[in-house]
Amino acid sequence: MDKFVIDGGRRLQGSVTISGAKNASLALMPTCLLAPGIYHLRNTPNNRDVWTFSRLLGSLGVHAELNGNTLFLDSSNITSYEAPYEHVKKMRASIYVLGPLLARFGQARVSLPGGCNFGPRPVDLHLKGLERLGATIEVEGGYIIATAPKGRLQGAHFHFDISSVGASVNILMAAVLAEGHTTLTNVALEPEVTALARMLVKMGAKIEGIGTTTLEIDGVDTMHPTDEETIPDRIEAATYLIAAAATKGDVLVRNVNPYHLTAVIQALEDSGAELDVNADTIRISMAEDPKPVDIATAPYPGYPTDAQAQWAAYMLHCTGAARVRDHIYPTRFGYVSELIRLGAKIDTDEGQCVVFGGSKLTGATVMSSDLRASASLVIAAMMAEGQSEILRVYHIDRGYENIEARLTAMGASIRREQTEEY
Numbered sequence: 001m002d003k004f005v006i007d008g009g010r011r012l013q014g015s016v017t018i019s020g021a022k023n024a025s026l027a028l029m030p031t032c033l034l035a036p037g038i039y040h041l042r043n044t045p046n047n048r049d050v051w052t053f054s055r056l057l058g059s060l061g062v063h064a065e066l067n068g069n070t071l072f073l074d075s076s077n078i079t080s081y082e083a084p085y086e087h088v089k090k091m092r093a094s095i096y097v098l099g100p101l102l103a104r105f106g107q108a109r110v111s112l113p114g115g116c117n118f119g120p121r122p123v124d125l126h127l128k129g130l131e132r133l134g135a136t137i138e139v140e141g142g143y144i145i146a147t148a149p150k151g152r153l154q155g156a157h158f159h160f161d162i163s164s165v166g167a168s169v170n171i172l173m174a175a176v177l178a179e180g181h182t183t184l185t186n187v188a189l190e191p192e193v194t195a196l197a198r199m200l201v202k203m204g205a206k207i208e209g210i211g212t213t214t215l216e217i218d219g220v221d222t223m224h225p226t227d228e229e230t231i232p233d234r235i236e237a238a239t240y241l242i243a244a245a246a247t248k249g250d251v252l253v254r255n256v257n258p259y260h261l262t263a264v265i266q267a268l269e270d271s272g273a274e275l276d277v278n279a280d281t282i283r284i285s286m287a288e289d290p291k292p293v294d295i296a297t298a299p300y301p302g303y304p305t306d307a308q309a310q311w312a313a314y315m316l317h318c319t320g321a322a323r324v325r326d327h328i329y330p331t332r333f334g335y336v337s338e339l340i341r342l343g344a345k346i347d348t349d350e351g352q353c354v355v356f357g358g359s360k361l362t363g364a365t366v367m368s369s370d371l372r373a374s375a376s377l378v379i380a381a382m383m384a385e386g387q388s389e390i391l392r393v394y395h396i397d398r399g400y401e402n403i404e405a406r407l408t409a410m411g412a413s414i415r416r417e418q419t420e421e422y
């Protein structure tokens with residue numbers, strides 16, 4: 001197990017280059033199951049979730065190899081249609097192999113994902129969508145057993161009762177090889193879904209309405225491999241922007257798409273940060289304590305749930321009180337009790353917390369509980385006086401490539417140490 005040791009009170013200054021988007025890579029990687037052959041996914045982040053998904057694809061017969069930030073995939077020889085619990089328990093996105101396996105091979109056996117630290121995360125929309133496309137779905141022994149009775153899925157109309165990134169990804173990959181026409185309504189607008197749709201079209205899929213909540217798909221008989229460039233990680237970018245403002249720093253964030261971050265940019269400007277937004281860079285500087293700014297998460301383009309914990313940490317030094325609401329994951333506040341160990345004054349209630357500014361933060365040992373909670377603790381530890389230790393940093397390694405090197409390059413005092421503590 002590793003921990004981070006952080007000496008707080010240092011301003012972030014300099015620049016950081018954002019990696020490819022973890023949640024785009026996890027959507028693009030399973031497309032290799034739709035067409036045999038060789039793929040190069042450029043700008044793939046070198047992080048734990050990509051390694052986990054690569055091992056899962058490997059267990060299906062795909063040769064997956066990350067060379068720097070280019071992921072080489074060879075899916076010429078698929079040998080299994082089963083995603084075992086050992087992989088799925090580590091990462092919910094493993095369920096993304098269900099749609100393409102079913103679409104291409106007419107069968108799949110995928111472990112039900114467990115919950116995670118911020119609450120139950122059902123997959124009912126994934127299963128309902130596949131049934132609408134003609135699949136028979138059984139759940140037995142913790143596994144989803146899916147088959148296409150006619151050997152091939154059948155086009156249909158499916159409406160997503162709620163906006164779901166994962167269900168949109170899975171059903172879209174199922175529909176592109178289904179026989180006939182499929183209409184999907186209330187499709188998630190997250191950039192990662194749009195990126196997937198664009199890659200599928202490069203592979204020969206017929207999709208209209210990309211970038212809107214309604215996708216019209218004409219199923220094709222076969223598709224072909226392609227190379228693809230992964231979009232920048234908007235959540236990683238949001239994390240570094242917030243960290244820069246929280247430490248009263250001055251940072252240039254490179255390889256960012258500002259259009260993917262409009263809600264976060266607005267909240268930062270409302271808090272008093274100075275932002276200079278350009279085509280693929282954002283420079284942020286902050287000299288004062290932030291003004292209190294309430295946020296409420298919403299599906300894209302709303303404020304992202306994956307950046308709410310980071311915002312709560314930032315508001316610990318605000319000149320008042322700020323309310324953080326999460327309508328997507330109402331129990332995603334596990335990080336609050338850890339921030340309180342650093343001296344934070346925060347009240348929590350169902351689906352929200354209220355952060356009281358002016359907290360005197362002093363270093364302590366704290367525990368990561370999930371990927372974005374860890375980022376919140378790193379930010380708060382950099383704001384605190386004295387030394388903090390953050391345990392279970394394997395959480396943060398899931399989605400932040402080289403985070404300690406990137407923060408150190410901007411002047412933070414952070415080092416990784418092995419520990420028996422966990």
Ligand code: EPZ
Nearest residue numbers: 023026093121122123124125126164165166167306328371
């Ligand atoms: C994706 O998860 C992201 N993961 C999450 O990021 C992100 O928090 C989430 O979208 C919301 O933006 C990846 O892209 C790999 P959803 P996903 O389906 O697809 C409910 C991170 O930190 N729902 O959009 O699992 C669900 O409970 C991770 O990078 C159902 O009810 O999220 C939630 O309330 C954490 N039934 C809402 O929909 C379903 O079948 C949105 O979830 C599916 C979802």
